[in-house]
Amino acid sequence: MKASAFTLQRVRHLNADTVELTLSGDTSDIRAPGQFVNIALPGFFLRRPVSVCDWSDGTLTLLLRLAGAGTRQLAATPPGTALDVLSGLGNGFTPPGVPPERVILAGGGIGIAPLYGLAKALSRQGIRPVAALGFRDRAGLFYVDEFRAVCDTVLIATQDGSSGVRGQITDLLQQNVSRTYVYCCGPLPMLRAVYALPHLRGGQYSFEARMGCGFGACMGCSMPFRDGWRRICKDGPVFTREEIIWEN
Amino acid sequence: MGELNKTPDLSVTLAGVRLKNPVIPASGTFGYGREYAEFYDLNLLGAFAWKGTTAQPRDGNPPPRIAEAPAGMLNAIGLQNPGIDAVIREEVPRIARTFQGPVIANVGGFTVEEYAENCRKLEDVEQCAILEINISCPNVHAGGRNFGTDPKAAAEVTAAVRRVTRKPVFMKLTPNVADITEIARACADAGADGLCLINTLLGMRVDLNTRRPVLANRTGGLSGPAVFPVAVRMVWDVYEAVRLPIIGCGGVSRAEDVAEMMLAGASAVEIGAANLRDPYLCKRIVEALPDLCGRLGVERISDLTGAAHEQEANI
Numbered sequence: 001m002k003a004s005a006f007t008l009q010r011v012r013h014l015n016a017d018t019v020e021l022t023l024s025g026d027t028s029d030i031r032a033p034g035q036f037v038n039i040a041l042p043g044f045f046l047r048r049p050v051s052v053c054d055w056s057d058g059t060l061t062l063l064l065r066l067a068g069a070g071t072r073q074l075a076a077t078p079p080g081t082a083l084d085v086l087s088g089l090g091n092g093f094t095p096p097g098v099p100p101e102r103v104i105l106a107g108g109g110i111g112i113a114p115l116y117g118l119a120k121a122l123s124r125q126g127i128r129p130v131a132a133l134g135f136r137d138r139a140g141l142f143y144v145d146e147f148r149a150v151c152d153t154v155l156i157a158t159q160d161g162s163s164g165v166r167g168q169i170t171d172l173l174q175q176n177v178s179r180t181y182v183y184c185c186g187p188l189p190m191l192r193a194v195y196a197l198p199h200l201r202g203g204q205y206s207f208e209a210r211m212g213c214g215f216g217a218c219m220g221c222s223m224p225f226r227d228g229w230r231r232i233c234k235d236g237p238v239f240t241r242e243e244i245i246w247e248n
Numbered sequence: 249m250g251e252l253n254k255t256p257d258l259s260v261t262l263a264g265v266r267l268k269n270p271v272i273p274a275s276g277t278f279g280y281g282r283e284y285a286e287f288y289d290l291n292l293l294g295a296f297a298w299k300g301t302t303a304q305p306r307d308g309n310p311p312p313r314i315a316e317a318p319a320g321m322l323n324a325i326g327l328q329n330p331g332i333d334a335v336i337r338e339e340v341p342r343i344a345r346t347f348q349g350p351v352i353a354n355v356g357g358f359t360v361e362e363y364a365e366n367c368r369k370l371e372d373v374e375q376c377a378i379l380e381i382n383i384s385c386p387n388v389h390a391g392g393r394n395f396g397t398d399p400k401a402a403a404e405v406t407a408a409v410r411r412v413t414r415k416p417v418f419m420k421l422t423p424n425v426a427d428i429t430e431i432a433r434a435c436a437d438a439g440a441d442g443l444c445l446i447n448t449l450l451g452m453r454v455d456l457n458t459r460r461p462v463l464a465n466r467t468g469g470l471s472g473p474a475v476f477p478v479a480v481r482m483v484w485d486v487y488e489a490v491r492l493p494i495i496g497c498g499g500v501s502r503a504e505d506v507a508e509m510m511l512a513g514a515s516a517v518e519i520g521a522a523n524l525r526d527p528y529l530c531k532r533i534v535e536a537l538p539d540l541c542g543r544l545g546v547e548r549i550s551d552l553t554g555a556a557h558e559q560e561a562n563i
Contacts, residue, residue: 001286003528045472045525046316070316086527210312212323213524216283218276219299219328220314222307229307229328234283 001088001215002029006060008081014063014142018110019075020053023060029088030055033117034185034206034238037062038214040084044070047086049211049233051114051185060087063143065110089214090237093118093204096181102201104179105131105151106169106194108186112143114206115185119150128152130179134169134186138162173197195246203241207232256541257548258534260294260516262493263416263441265350265377267294267516270506270549271534274497274520275300275354275380275420276325280339281347284523288531290347297352297518298339300382303362305331310464315453320472320499321521322451324465327356327385332366340373350377354420356385357395357405364408371413379415380495381405384422384447386469396422396447399434406438416441418495421486423475424450428482429489436490443486444495444518446479471521475499480512487513487554501529503536507544510552 006025013019030037030052037060038047048070054061066072077083093114096103100122107115112133122129131147132155141163147154155172156164165171170193173182182203184194191205209232212220216234223232225243230236258269273284275297281290290296308328315322329335332355343351353376357363363381370376383405384396395401402419409417419435421428423446432443448469453462461467479498486494496514500506501522509517522529541549 003287003526040525044316045319045321045521046314047525210314212314212321213277213283213527215286215527217279217527218314218323218524219279219308219325220323221311222313222325222328223311224307 001086004029004085004087006083006085008077008079008083010079011075011077015140017066018142019064019066021062021064021074023062023083023085024058025060025085027055027058027060027087030060031088032092032094033121034092034114035088035090036214036237038086038089038211039074041070041073043073046212047214048074049089049214051206052117053113054117054120063110063113086214090233091235093183093206093238096183096202098181098202100127100129102179102181103127103129104173104176104182105129106173106182106184106186107131108134108169108190109136109140111186111190111206112147113185115183116143116146116150118183119147123150130176131155132157132169132172132176134158134172134190135163168193170194170197174199192246195241195244200241204238205241205244206238207236209233254547256538256546257550258537258541260550260553262378262495262516263418265416267350269294269534269537270510270514270516271530271537272297272352272495272516272518273523273530274518275352275382277520277523280335281343284527285346287527291349292534293347293349293530294516295350295352295377296347297354297380298335299329300327300354300356300385301329301332301335301366302327302356302358303332303366305329305334312462312464313468315462315468317451317453317470317472318474320470320474321524322453322463322468322470323448324463324468326465329356332369336369336373340375344375351375352378352380352418354380354382356382360404360408363405364412367409368412371415376415378418379409379413380418380420380444381409382420382447384420386422386424386448386450386467396431397425399430402431403434403438406435406440410439418442418444420447421445422447423478423482423498429485432486432490436492440492442493442495443490444497445486446475446482446498449475449478471499473499473501473522476501476505480509483509483514484512484556487557503533503540506533506537507540507552510549511554511556513554513557515550515553
């Protein structure tokens with residue numbers, strides 16, 4: 001991890017409350033999909049942690065949900081502006097260790113962002129994964145075409161049925177019970193609901209949290225796991241099924 | 249002035265302990281040093297204050313523990329730490345590999361006896377040069393006494409710790425009192441070798457959408473630039489009230505703040521929340537101090553300590 005000066009190159013509005021940010025800068029500290037960066041914003045004390053969606057030499061792609069004043073300010077930043085970014089934070093996803101036909105990616109809302117980088121990394125290894133993506137409604141869809149380009153199959157669920165299956169991400173997973181290893185990212189209730197599915201045998205879950213530092217110093221984002229309280233920012237944000245202690 | 253072309257002397261002394269410069273990362277924002285060693289060589293620091301350590305391991309408060317504030321942040325960690333025995337066994341040897349300077353051991357406790365016992369255990373840890381007794385954490389609910397807000401209780405802890413150690417004892421004071429000089433005097437009279445102030449200011453945020461407090465603990469400690477003027481004022485008042493070295497702490501985020509805190513009466517300065525936003529900050533500040541001393545016309549940075557008081561007296 002290190003501090004790098006990135007330059008905002010492009011802000012693309014994907015829907016009413018989601019934007020894609022393209023940054024240029026030194027991405028050499030990013031080692032795995034599922035890691036995050038922490039962006040300093042003028043006028044705000046705490047940095048804003050954002051999952052890495054995609055990266056290459058010199059280019060970083062982030063998806064941002066416009067949740068509050070900080071993220072809205074970031075999305076309104078003019079291209080060409082220098083951004084103070086701590087890059088390469090957190091552990092990221094690791095290979096599944098099970099045959100590809102057992103694997104499924106499950107993302108809810110903005111939680112699909114790190115799964116795109118994962119899907120791309122898997123497809124580079126010759127594994128075109130199946131992705132299950134959950135959205136509020138048809139108007140809330142984003143990045144579906146991007147996922148289709150690197151996935152074998154993209155399944156969609158919306159809460160109102162206006163696109164794909166009407167229902168939750170868990171419904172999509174239950175229609176694919178042979179896929180017992182899940183890479184999961186989304187809001188906490190979604191992670192819990194997925195974790196509780198009886199057919200799943202293993203998986204990696206990416207957590208989000210309010211963070212103080214993002215690099216393990218302040219204990220601001222600690223949560224209880226099997227071997228004690230762990231820092232989402234430094235020990236995570238990705239934890240394996242075996243590390244999680246939710247009761248089923 | 250104006251002829252200061254030699255390198256200024258940045259060293260300071262705290263109750264006989266020499267620091268190569270006055271810059272000290274503050275307890276609770278620096279862990280046990282390990283995370284920052286990934287950013288820079290810790291040996292450029294004057295010292296560092298480790299995370300508040302209690303007798304038993306503590307998980308801390310439920311999440312969320314962090315909230316944004318204007319020019320600062322709230323935290324309600326609740327003294328998450330591995331406990332004094334694990335720290336001595338595991339963290340102390342690790343620290344020695346990345347940092348060879350003096351460590352300030354921040355010691356927490358829930359009873360007078362616990363404070364004393366924790367300090368006794370640190371007596372043989374050579375690298376711990378100063379004991380910083382945390383009687384001021386706003387985020388733990390011991391169900392009992394609040395040592396930092398009652399002069400008698402503060403004095404009791406001070407005296408109990410003083411009896412079991414030969415190391416300098418610095419009491420870390422809370423700003424959440426009507427008169428901080430009263431607590432400072434009580435600690436001084438009970439044998440403290442120095443004082444560290446201020447800990448965080450008790451604060452709170454409420455979420456408009458959920459209509460609930462943002463922090464699970466409901467309240468938290470405010471830190472960051474927002475509290476800097478409060479800290480300067482309290483350092484000033486305590487400097488006038490007691491003849492003890494003061495570690496100034498609260499909202500420091502640049503080299504100029506270090507100098508201002510010293511002018512108000514601090515012998516050394518702790519930097520806390522600002523490290524969380526900029527993990528390189530202490531390094532940047534240490535590197536900026538020589539130029540700043542030149543600009544301020546001081547050959548020894550220690551000459552700044554309390555200098556604002558003298559000038560006022562000369563008017």
